[in-house]
Amino acid sequence: MALRLYDTKTGAIRDFQPLEPGQVSLYYCGATVQGRPHVGHVRSAVAFDILTRWLEASGYRVLSVRNVTDIDDKILEKSAASFRPDFQPQADYPAADPWFALAYRFEQAFTSAYDALGVRRPSYEPRATGHITEMHALIARLIEAGHAYPALDDSGDVYFDVRSWEQYGELTRQSVEDMQDAPDVDPRGKRDPRDFALWKGHKPGEPDSASWESPWGRGRPGWHLECSAMSTKYLGATFDIHGGGLDLRFPHHENELAQSAAAGDGFARFWMHNGMVTFAGEKMSKSVGNTISPEDMLAQARPTAVRYFLGQAHYRSQLDYRPGALQEAEAAVERIENFLSRALPQGDFAAVSELPQSFRDAMDDDLNVPAALAALHETVRAGNTALDRGEDASGAAGQVLAMLDVLGLRDVPEPDGGSGGPALEALIHLVQAQLERRAEAKAAKDYATADAIRSTLTAAGVEVEDTPSGASWSLRSGAAHG
Amino acid sequence: MALRLYDTKTGAIRDFQPLEPGQVSLYYCGATVQGRPHVGHVRSAVAFDILTRWLEASGYRVLSVRNVTDIDDKILEKSAASFRPDFQPQADYPAADPWFALAYRFEQAFTSAYDALGVRRPSYEPRATGHITEMHALIARLIEAGHAYPALDDSGDVYFDVRSWEQYGELTRQSVEDMQDAPDVDPRGKRDPRDFALWKGHKPGEPDSASWESPWGRGRPGWHLECSAMSTKYLGATFDIHGGGLDLRFPHHENELAQSAAAGDGFARFWMHNGMVTFAGEKMSKSVGNTISPEDMLAQARPTAVRYFLGQAHYRSQLDYRPGALQEAEAAVERIENFLSRALPQGDFAAVSELPQSFRDAMDDDLNVPAALAALHETVRAGNTALDRGEDASGAAGQVLAMLDVLGLRDVPEPDGGSGGPALEALIHLVQAQLERRAEAKAAKDYATADAIRSTLTAAGVEVEDTPSGASWSLRSGAAHG
Numbered sequence: 001m002a003l004r005l006y007d008t009k010t011g012a013i014r015d016f017q018p019l020e021p022g023q024v025s026l027y028y029c030g031a032t033v034q035g036r037p038h039v040g041h042v043r044s045a046v047a048f049d050i051l052t053r054w055l056e057a058s059g060y061r062v063l064s065v066r067n068v069t070d071i072d073d074k075i076l077e078k079s080a081a082s083f084r085p086d087f088q089p090q091a092d093y094p095a096a097d098p099w100f101a102l103a104y105r106f107e108q109a110f111t112s113a114y115d116a117l118g119v120r121r122p123s124y125e126p127r128a129t130g131h132i133t134e135m136h137a138l139i140a141r142l143i144e145a146g147h148a149y150p151a152l153d154d155s156g157d158v159y160f161d162v163r164s165w166e167q168y169g170e171l172t173r174q175s176v177e178d179m180q181d182a183p184d185v186d187p188r189g190k191r192d193p194r195d196f197a198l199w200k201g202h203k204p205g206e207p208d209s210a211s212w213e214s215p216w217g218r219g220r221p222g223w224h225l226e227c228s229a230m231s232t233k234y235l236g237a238t239f240d241i242h243g244g245g246l247d248l249r250f251p252h253h254e255n256e257l258a259q260s261a262a263a264g265d266g267f268a269r270f271w272m273h274n275g276m277v278t279f280a281g282e283k284m285s286k287s288v289g290n291t292i293s294p295e296d297m298l299a300q301a302r303p304t305a306v307r308y309f310l311g312q313a314h315y316r317s318q319l320d321y322r323p324g325a326l327q328e329a330e331a332a333v334e335r336i337e338n339f340l341s342r343a344l345p346q347g348d349f350a351a352v353s354e355l356p357q358s359f360r361d362a363m364d365d366d367l368n369v370p371a372a373l374a375a376l377h378e379t380v381r382a383g384n385t386a387l388d389r390g391e392d393a394s395g396a397a398g399q400v401l402a403m404l405d406v407l408g409l410r411d412v413p414e415p416d417g418g419s420g421g422p423a424l425e426a427l428i429h430l431v432q433a434q435l436e437r438r439a440e441a442k443a444a445k446d447y448a449t450a451d452a453i454r455s456t457l458t459a460a461g462v463e464v465e466d467t468p469s470g471a472s473w474s475l476r477s478g479a480a481h482g
Numbered sequence: 483m484a485l486r487l488y489d490t491k492t493g494a495i496r497d498f499q500p501l502e503p504g505q506v507s508l509y510y511c512g513a514t515v516q517g518r519p520h521v522g523h524v525r526s527a528v529a530f531d532i533l534t535r536w537l538e539a540s541g542y543r544v545l546s547v548r549n550v551t552d553i554d555d556k557i558l559e560k561s562a563a564s565f566r567p568d569f570q571p572q573a574d575y576p577a578a579d580p581w582f583a584l585a586y587r588f589e590q591a592f593t594s595a596y597d598a599l600g601v602r603r604p605s606y607e608p609r610a611t612g613h614i615t616e617m618h619a620l621i622a623r624l625i626e627a628g629h630a631y632p633a634l635d636d637s638g639d640v641y642f643d644v645r646s647w648e649q650y651g652e653l654t655r656q657s658v659e660d661m662q663d664a665p666d667v668d669p670r671g672k673r674d675p676r677d678f679a680l681w682k683g684h685k686p687g688e689p690d691s692a693s694w695e696s697p698w699g700r701g702r703p704g705w706h707l708e709c710s711a712m713s714t715k716y717l718g719a720t721f722d723i724h725g726g727g728l729d730l731r732f733p734h735h736e737n738e739l740a741q742s743a744a745a746g747d748g749f750a751r752f753w754m755h756n757g758m759v760t761f762a763g764e765k766m767s768k769s770v771g772n773t774i775s776p777e778d779m780l781a782q783a784r785p786t787a788v789r790y791f792l793g794q795a796h797y798r799s800q801l802d803y804r805p806g807a808l809q810e811a812e813a814a815v816e817r818i819e820n821f822l823s824r825a826l827p828q829g830d831f832a833a834v835s836e837l838p839q840s841f842r843d844a845m846d847d848d849l850n851v852p853a854a855l856a857a858l859h860e861t862v863r864a865g866n867t868a869l870d871r872g873e874d875a876s877g878a879a880g881q882v883l884a885m886l887d888v889l890g891l892r893d894v895p896e897p898d899g900g901s902g903g904p905a906l907e908a909l910i911h912l913v914q915a916q917l918e919r920r921a922e923a924k925a926a927k928d929y930a931t932a933d934a935i936r937s938t939l940t941a942a943g944v945e946v947e948d949t950p951s952g953a954s955w956s957l958r959s960g961a962a963h964g
Contacts, residue, residue: 061578098605123580127612137695212615426943426944427908431912456912
């Protein structure tokens with residue numbers, strides 16, 4: 001079976017073949033860096049990280065680009081607010097920051113959030129404001145082709161003319177008549193209220209550094225334009241996959257497609273959209289108070305478990321968070337790790353072997369991660385059964401390692417787990433010595449000493465569990481050790 | 483005493499007063515991201531990090547900008563080489579990378595190297611290729627003012643006309659006659675061989691994405707232009723301090739100054755240059771083999787000790803590396819930490835107090851870090867003496883913490899030290915319990931048990947030292963614990 005992917009534009013699962021054999025070009029929408037990342041952002045990043053890893057595991061080279069939208073109304077407003085006398089410093093933005101410094105601060109917050117979950121960097125991460133020249137060239141092509149026009153009033157805006165482009169609406173399969181008006185501005189400057197801004201004229205009071213000269217007057221880019229300009233600059237006029245969250249399908253991606261296709265570019269051959277994250281079945285909302293942030297999740301569970309949770313649903317499904325969900329993910333991760341500790345007591349975690357066919361089939365089927373996880377847990381179960389019978393399970397362990405790599409579950413930095421440095425090594429050594437003393441005390445029926453040793457370990461945060469094959473231990477908030 | 487800084491341009495130490503009261507604007511040259519960082523890069527970053535911290539400790543807000551040069555001949559050459567059939571993947575660049583992905587990969591390597599040494603991010607880190615519009619505007623102003631001209635041949639270059647600008651050479655106090663020719667290209671296109679490129683015409687074979695349309699033909703920025711364009715965009719036409727390594731003084735900074743001053747900008751009010759790093763007194767050189775990388779240093783010593791070493795000389799002096807230098811730095815750091823452990827046995831490392839006047843005076847004197855470190859070590863010595871006498875030394879400890887903050891020595895991530903997570907907490911707990919058992923055994927004259935406990939600790943990498951006030955311990959390769 002070869003890779004098949006659901007394409008939002010055609011509404012069907014199609015065979016995936018890249019434009020250039022052996023190489024996949026992938027663009028997916030990153031953050032507008034006007035605040036800290038929320039769970040939806042990191043879920044999307046995990047989804048496209050898994051896509052990238054699966055493409056690479058399938059033998060493709062992947063050239064991936066994720067944009068940083070570093071200018072928009074909110075960034076400018078927040079920065080302006082930070083210079084007002086009544087500004088209250090917040091953890092998010094502790095000081096008065098020019099817009100570019102504010103954007104850069106949040107850009108770093110996004111990078112940290114991705115890093116904390118083992119999301120690898122894309123090949124390139126361009127910033128919108130770095131592509132003014134390319135955006136001007138695209139606007140000029142659209143005006144020349146009769147699909148864009150300078151505003152009819154004196155706003156200095158330039159609009160895309162939706163009525164001039166018959167295919168407008170093709171991504172979301174709706175007709176112009178059914179669409180909402182574009183929110184940009186006063187509709188008096190527009191031919192049609194649904195026309196959207198390619199370029200926004202400079203407004204009095206906005207800082208000079210936040211606008212650029214253009215043939216249509218000083219201003220700044222419209223939101224949709226940057227992605228058309230950057231994706232085609234780095235990946236070519238036609239490229240393989242365009243991705244993003246489902247909430248970006250309309251108007252953002254619809255408008256991107258219209259701009260690029262109307263300018264004559266082939267643009268994306270597949271459109272992929274990941275589903276939203278809900279809270280106990282409901283849309284998360286600050287006003288309702290049913291939100292959870294990536295930091296909240298990381299305070300509740302190990303980073304690997306948070307990543308497991310964020311990646312476990314099918315990428316097109318809603319991912320529902322409810323209390324307890326992260327603990328279930330943690331239990332699943334520990335089940336896998338406990339098997340690896342048993343099967344590979346020497347800790348030979350480099351012994352990666354082939355992926356099971358059931359896992360490959362699942363991933364090839366539009367990245368069916370729930371089925372892939374079922375294959376992973378089945379391999380763990382079978383491996384444990386073999387170990388219980390006294391048989392070798394290193395083959396199964398090698399398969400498990402390979403599956404974890406595709407899902408990115410071995411790249412999550414665990415402050416206290418994994419291969420962790422002299423402090424952890426010393427701890428492992430000392431705990432082992434205490435467990436040996438305890439075993440000797442028990443053998444000598446000196447239960448007082450045995451219990452005292454266990455109490456000392458418990459007080460230090462080391463949980464001891466007695467099993468038929470001896471005592472095992474784990475750090476209360478950390479990884480299990482065999 | 484108020485802050486005084488050496489200004490390269492006037493060749494004198496001058497009183498520093500910022501243009502805007504309470505706020506300092508600082509631009510310093512970052513990396514051309516065509517390879518991994520070397521020691522000179524991180525030394526420069528540490529120097530300007532200490533400057534920033536001292537300005538902040540003095541009550542200023544600092545708006546700092548450090549550029550990323552993400553296009554140049556080497557980046558394009560290395561990227562082109564990575565696509566040739568004979569390309570040998572290297573740790574540095576493991577795969578065929580378009581120029582922008584190669585630059586981004588090394589940009590990340592620089593960020594990691596800075597992070598590993600506790601160098602805080604500047605307020606903003608703009609990339610050269612993101613400022614084509616601003617560079618075009620500056621070139622147009624220079625042509626208009628008669629200080630630049632399109633090449634006399636068909637190269638598509640644009641040059642700065644050094645003969646047209648009388649002050650050319652003022653930064654390095656040399657006359658044009660004594661200068662070397664600018665290396666850019668075939669001098670036939672130039673009025674004078676010392677004229678330098680503001681814009682470089684597109685050459686056949688270079689990728690389309692690496693050149694931009696301009697009024698003078700398709701091409702890419704000359705190296706010097708970006709810093710003039712970016713510093714003034716983000717900090718204003720006149721700003722407080724321009725910094726960089728001494729090797730950038732000529733031609734880079736001389737040319738920046740000429741461009742900006744000739745265009746009518748006030749530009750930098752102070753020029754600060756940090757000295758080079760030598761190896762046993764000699765210039766480091768790959769061909770001689772007397773080089774050491776930041777990674778080599780971090781393999782030899784704790785990150786805090788590496789940072790201490792890189793910051794300990796006066797920023798304008800040469801910093802000489804010789805074998806053993808990092809171990810000396812490590813001993814100095816441990817002397818300080820041992821004092822803190824003694825003086826603050828509860829680990830109350832938030833109890834930062836006022837800086838000693840001798841330290842303030844040293845820093846105000848053109849950032850005299852050697853004198854500031856002398857003040858730090860003197861405080862440690864006096865504090866230890868007080869403790870030996872049974873007196874309280876928490877005041878001295880608070881001063882030491884404040885001094886360490888200015889020097890950035892409390893922000894260096896130590897994988898195994900500091901406040902370090904559940905594993906370290908568990909370790910501290912367990913070691914303490916074993917040391918108590920050992921003390922009880924010794925009190926009961928059960929030396930066999932006492933020795934066995936010590937052996938177990940030693941085998942785990944925990945070194946125990948008996949002192950008059952009881953046993954203290956340290957991890958063999960890590961921080962000391964009281």
